[in-house]
Amino acid sequence: MRRVISLYRTSVGKKFYMAVSGFILIGFLVAHMVGNLKMYMGADSFNHYAEFLREVGYPILPHMAGLWLFRIVLLVCVGLHMLSAWQVYTQSRNARGGKYTKEESLHFAYASRTMRWGGVIIGAFVVYHILHFTTGNAHPEFVHGEAYQNVIIGFQSPLVVAFYLVALVMVTFHIYHGLWSAFQTVGANHPKYNAYRRPLALVLALLLFAGFMTVPVGVVAGVLTI
Amino acid sequence: MDLTLHVWRQDGPNDKGRFETLPAKDISEHMSFLEMLDLVNEQLIDQGKEPIAFDHDCREGICGTCGLMINGVPHGPLSLTTACQIHMRHLEGATEIWVEPWRATAFPVIKDLVVDRSAMDRIIEAGGYVSVRTGAAQDANATPIKKIDADMAMDAAICIGCGACVAACPNASAMLFTSAKVGHLGFLPQGQPERYERVLNMVQVHDDEGFGNCTNHGACQNACPKGISVDFISRLNRDLVKATLTYKPYEITAV
Numbered sequence: 001m002r003r004v005i006s007l008y009r010t011s012v013g014k015k016f017y018m019a020v021s022g023f024i025l026i027g028f029l030v031a032h033m034v035g036n037l038k039m040y041m042g043a044d045s046f047n048h049y050a051e052f053l054r055e056v057g058y059p060i061l062p063h064m065a066g067l068w069l070f071r072i073v074l075l076v077c078v079g080l081h082m083l084s085a086w087q088v089y090t091q092s093r094n095a096r097g098g099k100y101t102k103e104e105s106l107h108f109a110y111a112s113r114t115m116r117w118g119g120v121i122i123g124a125f126v127v128y129h130i131l132h133f134t135t136g137n138a139h140p141e142f143v144h145g146e147a148y149q150n151v152i153i154g155f156q157s158p159l160v161v162a163f164y165l166v167a168l169v170m171v172t173f174h175i176y177h178g179l180w181s182a183f184q185t186v187g188a189n190h191p192k193y194n195a196y197r198r199p200l201a202l203v204l205a206l207l208l209f210a211g212f213m214t215v216p217v218g219v220v221a222g223v224l225t226i
Numbered sequence: 227m228d229l230t231l232h233v234w235r236q237d238g239p240n241d242k243g244r245f246e247t248l249p250a251k252d253i254s255e256h257m258s259f260l261e262m263l264d265l266v267n268e269q270l271i272d273q274g275k276e277p278i279a280f281d282h283d284c285r286e287g288i289c290g291t292c293g294l295m296i297n298g299v300p301h302g303p304l305s306l307t308t309a310c311q312i313h314m315r316h317l318e319g320a321t322e323i324w325v326e327p328w329r330a331t332a333f334p335v336i337k338d339l340v341v342d343r344s345a346m347d348r349i350i351e352a353g354g355y356v357s358v359r360t361g362a363a364q365d366a367n368a369t370p371i372k373k374i375d376a377d378m379a380m381d382a383a384i385c386i387g388c389g390a391c392v393a394a395c396p397n398a399s400a401m402l403f404t405s406a407k408v409g410h411l412g413f414l415p416q417g418q419p420e421r422y423e424r425v426l427n428m429v430q431v432h433d434d435e436g437f438g439n440c441t442n443h444g445a446c447q448n449a450c451p452k453g454i455s456v457d458f459i460s461r462l463n464r465d466l467v468k469a470t471l472t473y474k475p476y477e478i479t480a481v
Contacts, residue, residue, distance in 0.1 A: 007470040010429055011439035012463050092397035092438030097331040101232075101245065102298035102324040106394050108444030113396075115441065181442035187464025189457050 011091060012185075014084040019182035021077035021084075026175060026204070028074060033211035039224055043148035050147035082123065089116060111177035118170040125167035132160075152226050155219035164216050168209055175205040227253040227314055231266065232324045233278055236335050243335065245324075255315040259302060260285060260292065262314055263325075279338040287311040287451065290386030293393065294339055295326035300390035300449040308388065308451040328389050330398035332436040343389050345435040349404055350387075352431035356411055357419045375413045382409035384452045394449035397438030402446040404432050405462035406454050412465060422469035429466055 007013035035053075038046045057066030107113065128138060132154055136142025141153050155161055179201035183189070188197075218224040229250040236243035250266050257265070260282050267277035283291035287308040294309045296302035297320065302312040317323065325339065333341040371379075383406075391402035408425050411417030417424075433439075440459055447456045 003471050007467065010466065010470070011433050012429055012466045013470060015439060016463065016467050088397075088439050088441070091433070092399065092441070095331050095398035095436055095438030096329070096396065097398065098329045100295060100298060100326055100329060102295075102326070104298040106299070106443075106445035106448040107396075108442075108448075112441060112443045177442070184442050184456065184460045185463055187460050187467065189460035189464070194457070 008084075011088060014088055015185045017080050018084040018088070019185040021081040022178050022182045024073070024077045025081065026179060028077075029171070029175075029208055030204075033208055036215050037211060039148065039151060039215050039218070043226075046148040046151075047146065051145070078126075082119075085116070085119060109177055111173040112181070114170065114173045115177060118174050121170045122167060122174060125163070125170075128163070129167075149226055151215065152219055152224060155216045158220070161216045161220055165213065168212050171212075172205045172209040175208060176201050179204060227255055227317075229253055229262075229320070230322045232322065233338070234326045235278070235338055236327075238337060239334050253314055255313070255318070257314050258285070258310060259294075259296065259312040259314065259317075260310050279336075279340050281340050282310055285310040288386060290388035293328050293341070293343075293388050293390060295324075295328065295393060297324050300328070300393040301388075301451050305448070306451055306453050308386075328393035330389075330392050330437070332398065332400070333389060333392065341389070343387070345437070346387050346389065346400065346403060348435060349400065349428050349431050350407060352427040353407060353411070353424050354420055354427065356416050358416055369415055371414060379410045379413035382406040382413065382454065382458055385410075385450075385454055386452060388451060390449045390451060391446035391454075392437065394445040395438065395440070396443055396445065397441055399440045399446075400432055400435075400437040401440040401459045401462065402450065402454055402456065404428050405458035408462050408465065409458040412461070422465065422473040423475065425462060425465040426469050426473065429462070 008017060035049060038049045054064055054067055056070070061069075105113075131138035133139065133147075133150060136144070136150070139150060139154055142150055155164075180197050183197050215224070227250075231248045231250050232245045233248055234243060235246045248266055248270075250262060253262050253265070260280070263278060263280060270277045281291050281293060283289045285292075287310060290308075292301075292309040294301070296309060296312065297317075301307060301309045302316065304312055304316050327333075327335050327339045328341045328343075330341075332345040333343055335341050385403060385406035387403060389400075389403070392398055392400045395402075408428055411424065412421050442456065442459075444456055447454065
């Protein structure tokens with residue numbers, strides 16, 4: 001345990017925790033996206049799935065305990081991801097010192113430039129998303145337990161759909177650079193497999209974008225209705 | 227070639243610094259970039275002005291002393307080339323040239339374009355020694371090394387420590403430099419006994435010297451005049467995590 005903490009003390013160690021929490025969060029996003037596609041199987045199917053998420057582990061675990069366990073893991077990951085990002089950012093900001101008057105971009109991919117401000121947008125979006133579809137505070141007609149109906153009504157406003165689009169573009173950039181970058185950070189580096197890391201990050205980022213966007217677009221296009 | 231130079235002038239470490247616009251007329255395209263600066267300096271001296279201070283030594287791209295931000299690119303527009311190996315023909319078409327020093331908190335400006343890169347020396351120092359037997363040279367084949375490992379060690383050892391990676395990095399991180407130094411010993415059998423201690427100490431000093439940390443932009447690799455790959459950074463990360471979680475320092479024990 002002492003060593004796990006002392007790993008966090010170095011800059012490389014902080015990034016290691018950022019990478020590992022990132023892997024877990026990407027895993028969550030894949031599951032979340034696949035679950036969303038249940039929207040196309042009708043209201044009953046989607047509502048049943050939503051109900052199932054609340055009851056995972058029951059009756060071995062108490063009611064909603066499985067869900068909360070899962071939420072705590074995600075919260076810890078998000079917290080660690082943001083804390084380490086902030087600390088590495090402040091270290092780097094102090095290190096950079098003066099700016100160049102003239103500077104050419106030499107980076108591999110534009111996406112790497114969006115990680116910090118994009119991450120802030122994603123963070124704000126996650127808060128809004130929870131208020132929108134989990135607690136319902138930011139939803140016009142939230143009905144507890146009626147997940148399908150909530151989604152359809154929630155996406156009636158074009159502004160909401162636009163915000164989802166912006167946030168998902170940021171997520172796509174974040175994963176495109178982040179997944180590859182996380183492989184670099186944990187040292188998953190081998191001449192045999194290196195060529196697959198970029199395409200994997202690209203394919204996964206695009207799949208997640210398409211999978212998540214299909215629901216709001218489906219509602220706007222009238223494919224998904226009450 | 228007739229050029230307008232915008233050169234960073236700074237009287238000393240505590241001076242704020244400013245750009246000075248200097249004309250450079252009748253420049254031969256066969257001159258090297260540093261020869262062009264020499265010529266401008268001669269004119270400045272003739273006018274009784276202070277010449278531009280810049281670092282240079284071998285002028286053949288192997289010593290790592292020169293380091294200039296030329297039009298926003300470390301070592302100028304040619305890839306795999308140090309500033310001293312840039313010739314004016316490589317800047318064909320440019321009428322204005324911006325010349326800046328490396329900028330990083332860990333590289334304080336000494337004067338004009340000269341920066342103090344001794345932070346890198348202290349990272350090297352922290353790497354310590356390798357266990358090499360002294361005495362008569364041993365047989366060349368006594369320690370077998372795989373071709374691929376020897377090649378990788380050489381690819382890392384080619385680092386000339388110029389600091390272009392730090393200059394290019396948006397985080398002013400010296401990870402490419404540190405990883406090359408950790409890497410070239412870490413690939414060889416002679417470097418194994420101290421491999422994990424070395425990475426721990428060098429990363430510690432890297433952080434303490436005020437460098438930032440890597441966000442895998444890749445600007446360092448593109449700026450590196452020796453083409454060192456960011457894969458070495460990945461290897462350093464792996465070594466550091468392994469060292470922190472499992473390394474046990476040598477202890478003197480009773481026999």
